[in-house]
Amino acid sequence: MTTENLDKVTVKQLLTFIPDQSVSALAAKTGVDYQAKVLFGRSMFYLLLYGLAENERTSLRSLEDTFNSRRFKLLFNLDPGQTTRYNSISDRLATMNLDFFEESYKMIYSLFHEHFKPKETLKYNITRVDSTMVTETASKLEKGMTTGIKKDGKKQIKYTISLDGLLPSSVKVFTEQAELSEDKTIPKAILALVDTHKDNVFVFDRGVQNRQAYVDLDEKELRFVTRVRTNSRSKVIEELLLPVNRKVGNLTILKDEWVYLYGSKNKRVDVPFRLITTKDEQDKLILFVTNMKEDTDKELIPVQDIIMIYKQRWDIEVFFRFIKQELNFSHFLSTNLNGIKIILYMTLILAMLIHIYKKHNNVGYKTAKRRVKMELEELLTIIIVEACGGNPDIVLR
Structure with missing residues (x-):
């Protein structure tokens, strides 16, 4: 299937990019079915994918009902005689x-990225990186971190995700208290992509303030754009020429400088960075930092481009809201760390499918989720009618 000029896609088309033979091959390669009697790797893969898509609020009991239904087994060609209980699903996830x-x-990210890679509004390949937290009662979680001084008996797990256009390209899970700071987690997530995203521009918010993190990214030749606090100290090396039109959206460019930044204890970092000072309509200062100065032709990268790159960061905030509100990501289906990570990977696979469906059919997230569910039901209807020797076209005119 050619997708370059594809205006609309169906769930059936998207499911062809989840090759069943490859899923089975990975099950054999990883030994996931060792000592399994019912809940094999392939069965659990489709149970979680279908269960997360079908249920408004997925639970272990709803997954039990899904697995035990003949409709589910018929759709994914599973043994109709097998059944399970919710506690068996919980144990298997662990x-x-x-x-x-x-x-x-x-594998699925690579296939979707190859066929549905979106065109950025700018000429740069932009990777947005940010973190979100999910909270649970402390006694239920094996590991987790606490925030603030309030002792409310709850712990949080942190997910740091990299988003390339429509698709989450990588994810890391953090549970240790020392990993609460974005200074530790976001640079770690970015550096893990050095071999695969060398040509991308990484954009992240001002939660990362450690100047050494900027240096580490620069040393790996990874381009980035972020913000710094307005009271950040710097020493000017070179003042760059401002554009004739200094307005970018609601911002006015005041300065564009090549500087040395100062870090903790007022220690100067002897690696130069580009500092862009702007103000909004309320005269509030907003400062951007990047290591992007010149392009491959040694031409100065327009200051407007740097600001617009940062504005693309908002896409990941929208993505987090989508998976929390529409895909049940605001609660834990499993409170065991192994199970948490399994649910995470399956949620991201489903998110890619729905996100692509949304984009290519020009609908909202809620509509995309609802229509994906409806089209799965139609696929099932076709299979049932054909299995009974009928013509599905008569039913689905």
Whole structure:
């Protein structure tokens, strides 16, 4: 299927990019079915994908009902005689080989990225990086971090996700208290992509303030754009020429400088960065920092481009809201760390499918989720009618 000029896509078309033979091959490669009697890797893969898509609020009991339904087994060609209980699903999530789900996620991301890579509004390949937290009662979580001084008996797990256009290209899970700071987690997530995203521009928010993090990214030749606090100290090396039109959206460009930044204890960082000072309509200062100065032709990268790159960061905030509101990501289906990561990978696979459907059919997130569910039901209807020797065209005119 050619997708370059494809205006609309169907769920059936998208499911062809999740090759069943490859899923089965990964199950064999990772040994995920070792000692399994009912909940095999392939079965769990489709149970979680279908269960997350079908249910408004997925739970272990709803997954039990889904697995035990003949409709589900018919759709994914599973043994109709097998049944399970919710506690068996919970136990399986806690012990299954995580590699199977991680490799499945990476494979499907690569296939979707190859065929549905979106065109950025700017000429740069932009990767947005940010974190979100999910909270649970402390006694239920094996690991987690606490925030603030309030002792409310709850812990949080942190997810740091990289988003390339429509698709989440990587994810890391953090549970240790020392990893609460974005200074530790976001640079770590970016540096893990050095071999695959070398030509991208990474954009992240001002939660990362450690100047050494900027240096580490620059040393790896990874381009980035972020913000710094208005009281950040710097020493000017060179003043860059401002454009004739200094308005970019609601911002006015005041300065464009090549500087040395100062870090903790007023220690100067002897690696130069570009500091852009702007103000909004309320005269509030907004400062951007980047290591992008010149392009491959040694031409100065327009200051407007730097500001517009940062504005693309908002896409990941929208993505987080989508997976939390529409895909049940605001609560834990499993409170075991292995199970949490399995659900995470399956949620991101489903998110890619729905996100692409939304984009190519020009609908909102809620509509995309609802129509994906409806089209799955139609696929099932076709299979049932054909299995009974009938003509599905008569039913679905």
